Amino acid sequence: MDLRVIGYFIDIVDSGGFAKASEKIHITQPALSKAIIGLEHELDLTLIERGKRGTQLKLTSAGEVVYRHGIELLAGRHRMLNELASQRDLTSGELRLGLAPLGSAELFAPVIAKFKDSYPKIEMNLFVRGGVEQTLALQKGEIELATGIISFDKEFDGIRIHEDPMVVVLPKNNLLAHEASLQLCQISDIAQIMFEHDFALYGQVFDACEKAGFTPKNITRVSHPDFGIALVAAGAGTMVLPKLIAERHSVSGVVHVPLKSSELYWELSLYWQKGKQLSFAAQAMLNMVKERFGTHKQSAET
Known part of the structure; x- marks a missing residue:
């Protein structure tokens, strides 16, 4: 089906007849009539009721369907x-x-600023979401790229951007505050400040604690690291954080003790749905991220 002819048909309907459509699109009436007749023959349906010259144009029921869908096609x-x-x-x-709520400001703000400077006419929409929401948003097509903690699998591809060691944030007056480093099991009896369930870091820390032989107790949940660290300073518990985040939101009254763990570390990635073609804008952002962080593609196979 020729979309050009569909366009002629819509112009005829919108103009109220062949004569006005002919003037609008600069095609002779006989040529328009021939094109519509050809469309009717192709569909084996009558689209326009033929009456006396000068009468108001009237569509058949089939013509109304073609008009409605033709607008969508065009x-x-x-x-x-x-x-x-x-x-x-x-x-x-x-x-x-x-x-991701954690680390994006520190790591991505310069890249976003450069992107906006390089492509000022691209509309940029940024969505701050937890790990669970990020995945759902990608699956629904609400976003093209996401940042967060993720293990690449058959559904997602991506690139690793930044890896950071974890630290234990403690009040300065805590007995463990002067240790050179800590094992997770050493904080098993201390109340924990942890993120909400939709933060990927929550699951990562919780699982690491269970592997270390204990389940975190007396948990206070927060959605912002600065408030979590403020609670630590006030003596409400301890918090396990990436070093970058702990230093970014540090306050007086707390110390950061390095965590001894070969399994627990913070690794931020930029990722997208596997097999889905990225828009040129998304590809341009991906190239900028690679250039800044010197990263390479990772996937379930690499």
């Missing part, structure tokens, strides 16, 4: 051409990027 063609144009020169388009 709109889809328009969106396709716009997207292709944005791929060529990035003068239009959109980047939908999901950012």
Whole structure:
């Protein structure tokens, strides 16, 4: 089916007849009539009721269906051409990027600023979400790229961006505050400040504690590291954090003791759905991230 002829048909309907459509799109009435007759023959349906010259144009029920779907077809063609144009020169388009609540400000702010400077006409939409929400947003197509802690599998590809050791944040007056380093089991009897369940780091720390032989007790859940560290300073417990985050939100009254653990570390990644074609804007962001962090692609096979 020729979309050009579908366009003629819509112009005829919108203009109220062949004569006005002919003037609008600069095609002779006989040529328009021939094109519509050809469309009717192709569909084996009558689209326009033929009456006396000068009478108001009237569509058949089939014509109404073709008109309604024709508008959708042409709109889809328009969106396709716009997207292709944005791929060529990035003068239009959109980047939908999901950012993990932890570490994104410290690591991604410079990249985002550079992207906006390089491609000022690309609309950038940033969504700060926990790990569970990031995955769901990718699956629903609400975002194209996401940052977070993830093990690549058959569903997701990505690149590793930053790896950071973990530290135990303690009040300065705690007996363990002067240790050179700590094992997780050494804080088993201390109340824990931990993130909400939708933070990937929560599950990572909780699982590591169980592997160390204990289940965290008397847990206070927070959604922001600065509040968690403030609770530590007030004596409400201890908190296990990536060194970068602990230093970024540090306050007087706490110390950061390195954690001895070969399994527990913080590794932030940029990832996307495997097999899904990234937009040119998303690919441009990916290239910038690779350039800044010197990363390479990781997947379930690597």
